[in-house]
Structures are given as structure tokens and as C-alpha cells.
Amino acid sequence: MNLTTRVAGRLRSALVARPGPPAAPPVPRDRRPKAAVAVAVGAAAAVVLQLALGVATELSLYLRDPGYADKELRLARQEKANPGAPAVVMLGTSRTGFAFHAGRVHEHLAPALGGPAVAFNFGIPASGPVTHLVYLRRLIADGHRPALLLVEVLPPTLADVPVGPALPAGPLEARFLFGDRLRHAEAEAVIGYGFPAAEVRKKWRGSVFTPWYTSRFPLLGRLAPSALPWHLRFDWSRSCDELGWSSPITDSVTPEEYEAALGRAAAEYKAVLADMHPTGGGAKALADLLALCREQGIPAQLVLMPESAGFRALYPPATTARLYQFLSGLCSEHGCGLIDARTWLPDSAFTDGHHMLRPGAEAFSDRLLREVILPFFRPRGPGPPPGR
């Protein structure tokens, strides 16, 4: 026997079956079709269920972005209840969410205008100019056209900061606004403002192809909110009032509580503000938002929100100078006003130096109404108030 034959024999014995016990007894034939059908239907149904929810979340924001969807629904209800009434909408972050007491504004605005009016708080926690731009585009697409749009400027969101480990710098809000909250076109748009492309696209893909997993928190938030810890709840805007205002949990804080909260806020923003240059994706998005307003004929005003003395101390003079230089340039370029409310309120009006307590929110809203909103509508003369 030559070597080749021996090797072939060895190989054959190593790879091919040797005689062994007989095969397991065959399964009854009548069970096989049922099993095959069950496996095939299961695989097909799993794919269909995933894609069905994926398509549903792409078409409706009810699951994809409950924070936006709940507020938009409320705004639509207000506009429906007051057809043709001018609407004042304030778009902003959690600061706005707690600060702009839309009910109080509405209470005084309607009599002042001599007819129905709408005031609405569109404050979205953990947002920034990129989120605001995306939301404004959605609002316009959904048929909303505010008579006056107040846009909060949260200075730290104007600079690019490290978004995550091994990721390039990007807008601060990229830490919170993930691809699964965005539609496909929106996901591509935010990438243009410096959001990490691979992460955003991966999250978006997950929300379409495996939405039962990727969108599980919004889904559970709708079906069984108590099954989720608070930090995973996306349905927080359900707790705001009909005009979008989130009333603070408490009316006052002790000095110790205030100091501790200010310390937490400082830990969050101090490093960003220390050498902030308003040249990041957020700054670009804010400019684009104003351009969009101009293009759509929506009057807009930028608002620098009230801050306590302790919080304002986090801004070095150079940062403050750069911020004002950037905002004044932006306003003159796009023909909008800048409302500097940073010093409007005393320290006692805040929980943590920049989120307001109820008395602070009332004082801020009253002054905003008096100095910004009413003057905006009054000089327009005897004609009908600007409407939709």
C-alpha cells in the first residue's frame, strides 16, 4: 500500500462515520409537518413583528420620541381649541420646561390681545440647538406655525465637547439625543452637526430592525411605566400641564440643598464653560434654526435664561465675551432679538442655580410677557393679531 492510499485511508477514517449504534428511532411522521410549520412561521413572524414595529416607529413619533410626541399632541389640542389664534411657543431645554409658565402667560395674553391666544412651553430636557432645529422642522411639518418663537440658548451646548470614549468632539446634546429618537433623514442631519455618525446610524438601524429591543423603554413607558426606573422613562412630558409647563416638585429649597444642587450643576458644566468657544455643531444648528425661521416667516427671539449668581460665576469673562459676541452677530445676521434674562431673578428663585422654582417661574414668565411678548404684539397697530 503506497503512502497516498494510506493517508487517504486515515483521512477517510478520521472524517467519515464509523459503524456505531443505530440512529435514533424516527419521529412519528405526523409531528414533523407541525414542527416544520412552527419553526418556519416563528422565524417569519419574528421578522415581520420586528419590521412592523420598525416601520411604525419610523412613521410615528409616538414611540420613537415620546417627549416630542406628547408635547406636540398638547400643542395641537391648544391650537384646535383656539383656531386662528396667535401662538407663542418657547422652545428650549429643561430650564425652559420649568421656567416658562405658559398658563400664566396665556391668562394675560388673551385679554391683552382681545381674543384667543395660545402660549405653549416646548421645553425638552437634555436638549440643545440641534434638537431644537430637528423639533422645529417637525413642528413645521406637522402644520404648526408660531406667531412668536422664543428659543432658549443654553450656552454650554454651543461648543463641541468630548461626546464619549474614543469618539470625536461633538455637541453636548449628542450624549442624550440618540439615533433611535430620530427618523432616517433626521439622523443624517444631526451627523452634519458633529454627532458621531457610526453611533447615530447604529442606533437608528437598531430602532428599525430590532425595535422591540432598541425601543423597549419608550414602549414600556407607554404600556407599563412603573416597570421602568425613573432615569429610563421617556414619558416624562406626560406629567406636564396642558400648556407644556412642568411644575417643579417643590416651592422652596434649603440653603444646604441649594448649595448641593449648585455643586452638581457646576460639576456638569464648569469644565465646558471654562474655555467655551461657540463654534461647535450646536452653534451652527442655532444659526440654521434662525435661518429656517426667517425662511418660514416665523418671528424668533433668542433667550438667555436666568441664572443665579453662583451659576454665572462659572463663566470666565472671556467665555462671556465670546458668548455675547457670537449671539449679537447671529441676531444681527438673522434679524432677531436677544433677550438677556440672565440676571432677572435672585438666587432664591432656583433649585440648582439654573432650574427654577415655582415663584421663579412665575416671576420670569410675568417679566417675559411684560417686556417681550406683549411689546411684540402691540406695535403691530390696529390690524388683526398675527396668526397662523
Place this chain on the structure above:
Amino acid sequence: MSLTLLANSAADKGPASEFLYFRWLHDLLPEPFFHTQAFLLFFLGVFVLYWSIPRKWQMTRIWVLVAASFNFYAAWSAELAFLVTTTTLADYLFGRLMDASRRQGLRKTVMIVSITMNLGILCYFKYRGFFLNELHDALVRLGRDPEYAKLDLKALALFVPFGISFYTFEAISYAVDVYRRKIRAETSLPRFLLFILFLPHLVSGPIVRAGDFLTQTRRPKRWNWVRMQVGVQLFLMGVFKKMAIADRMAVFSDPIFQNPQDYNTGAVWMAVLAYAIRIYCDFSGYSDMAIGLAHLLGYKLTNNFNMPYISANVSEFWRRWHISLSTWLRDYLFIPLGGSRGSRWLNYRNLMITMTLGGLWHGAAWSYVLWGVAHGLLLILHRQFKDFAQARPRLDAALQTTLGTGFRVLLTFFCVCLCWVLFQPNSPPTEKFPLGRSGLEKALTMYERMFSLHLGLALPLHNRSLWYTAGFVLICHLVVSRGLWQRAYARIPGPVLGFGYAVCLCAAMVLAPDSGSSFIYFTF
């Protein structure tokens, strides 16, 4: 490869390899968990390759499975994969040597060498730190200088080959069975390698017996839709148990087991309930996945759980809980020690030794040892009470009624839950506890808060989902134990069953909490 799709958290990474191939493999399979996206893709590749090989090329199929299993292990740690393979080769040679020899003395020597090698490796990797640190503390207490520093157990844990406790027991049972001539030594190396390395049972069992498994490797595997269906069904059941129940219960139990001193009495009791559900669904979920995957490859592994929480006494609990381990301990430890033969005291001694070593098997910490001791005591207590009740027919009859049985089930569950408090590992150092905390210390704190009223933090999450989950698990137990499921299953049409699988998968995905946790038994 991207992060896991279905589970977020990872086991601690194994030691990194210098070889490019193994580093690539590690990126491909970052976690040795079955319910991860990476593993499912890997398994899909193995599955397609395996079934595309013609049936008569059975040995080629076996080689494919051996290679897949080796790579699965090497993705975590190449060095340890080689170690496991080497010891398996040695066990193969020891078996052949025993089979070839007719001299009983030599056979016995070879068996002892095989057991010593396997237990030695187990002790070196898993118990070295524990024993050396205990010795260190004892010497310090005696005023002696130990002349060595205490070992960092967390760092050592990274180098413990995963599944070592499981495959060590498989190798030992093989050596003993060959020695006892219960089975012939396996002559085919690939078949023997597959017996130890088969990837579904490699990580956390079930502990398979050579007699069961090696016979299956000789049968030519043919594609079988019924088997595929069973495999898919078991796998999905396991995924649901792990993601929707065990990981969800961990949200309730983990923070409290970590820092029991911060929580109020009610919260600690509920955390114990959550932990009992968690540990059952975690391990039985893993076992279901393992058995399901084995079915998909044409193999049948032994059932590991049989609704343990409806046991009416602790003996029954151990016939239903981790069956592959409890039968192993019975066959290779309890019976060789003398079993139930001899006097009552000898019987109790054998029980205590078996359960204490069984506790130690779970982990190198006093808390696990005490857990084993507690179960040993409960088993003895049950035997005593059984004798007491049998001598009183009216009491015995009352205990056998539905009400009596319900009471016994509740009492057994209560006792088992109390023992679960002990079943926790030591904690690594934290800011609050710079020296770390032993599992025993935490358990004692928990007992103290459970049995006296304390104020403190409430449960980390609304307790509604805990009660719903507990109710769901109870209903599942009742439906299966009364045979309702088996009767209904036969009548459910195939398409409905298939749709049920898809719904089960979606439900598992929706109910998965923020961060999945590693399998508890993965560390054993």
C-alpha cells in the same frame, strides 16, 4: 463586532492573547453568553456548516463542533482554551490506559492521578486565593508572619477558566466510570474532545455523563424538524427567563444585596424574593438555552431543573434543582462515602460532607460553604421530621392533604429563600468599603435587617412588576405541574405555536432591563 444586541453587560474580559487570530476572535465573540448578537451569529455559522456536511461524514461534523467549541472558548482566553484541551487530552490518555490494563492496582492509580490532576487544576485556579488568604489571616491572628501578601481575588478571578467546575466534574465522572467498568474508555479522540468541549454545556453545564453523551456521538445525526422545534422552543424559553425575568429581578435584588444596610426591612424581604426568582430563572434559563442549542445540533443534554419551587420538602428540592449536579454529588461523593447505609449518624455525616463540598463547589467563599452547610442541616432536619411524622399517622395524613402540601411547599420555599441570602460572592473594594465585603458579612447584615424592623430606602423600583413576575412564575409552575401545558401543547396548531415563539422573543426583548447581567453560574 458591535456590542451585544440582546444583552448589554459583559463578563469580565479574559486575559488578552498576544496572537492576532485570538484577538480577532475575541473581537468577534466578546462574551461567552448565548443570548448575545455575536454568539447567535457565530452559532448560525456553525449550524449551517454542521448541517451542510453529509450525514455519512459524521466524524467531520464532530471535528467541526470540536473546532467551534475550541474557538468559542479561545475567544475568551486562548491560553486557557489550550489548558482545557491539554487536560482533556490527558484525561483521554488516562482513560485509554485504564482500559488497556487488567491490573486493578494500576487502574486505580491511574484513576487517582486523573482525579488529582483535575482537582488540582480546579483548586489552583479557583480556590488558591481563598485558601492562601484564609491561611494568611489565620497566621496573622496567631501572631505569625505569613511571609507573603494577601492575594487580590478579583485579579485572580480573571484567570479562572470559565466552566472549570463543570468540566472538571465531567472528567472525574468519566475516570471513575471507566475505572468501575461502567463504560469503556473512548477510543476516538475527537469524540472525547467533544464530550468535554461541546460548546452548549462548556460554560455552565448541565454536567453531562460520558455514558450518555459519547453514545450520542456515535449515532449518525439526521435533520429532524421536531428536534429543531424543541431546540428553538427551549432556547427561546431560556432567553425569556434570562432577559425578561432574571435580569429584571436583578434590578430589585442587586442594589439591596450589595448594600443591605441602606434599605428598610420590607425592601430586604422583597429583594430576597426577587433574588430567589432571579437565581432560578438565570440558571434554568441558561440551561434551557444550552439544551436548546444542543438539540439544534442533534444532541440531547440532561434536564437540569424541574420546577424546584413547588417542592414540598428540601429533599425534593434537591431532586428538582440543578439535577445534573445533585445527581453527580450523589453518585460520586455521597454514595462512595457510604450513602444512606450504616447508622443514622453516619448518614448525616455523609449528607453534611456532601452538601458542604457542594457549597464550596459553587464558589471560593465562606458564604457558599455556609449555604451548603445550611442545606445539609435542612436535609437532616427533614429526615428527622419525616421519621417523626411517619410515627404519627394522623399528622402524616394531614400533611399529605392539599392544604398540608401547600403549607409544606410554602415552608420549603421560605427555607430555601433564607438560604439564598447566604448565596452571594464577596464584594470587591468600593469607596464606602475600601477593604471589600465578604458575602457572609452582607448576608448577616441582611438577616439582621430582615428579622428586626428598620427604616431605610425602599425598593429601587415600583414593586408592581416584582409581584407580576412572581405571579407569572407561579402560574407557569402550576400550569406545567398539573399537566395543562402538556395537554394543550399537543393541540396547538403549528402556526399558532410559531407565532407564540415570535411573541416570546419580542416579549423578552421588550422586558429586558437597562443592563443585562452576567449569568450567576458563569462564575462557578
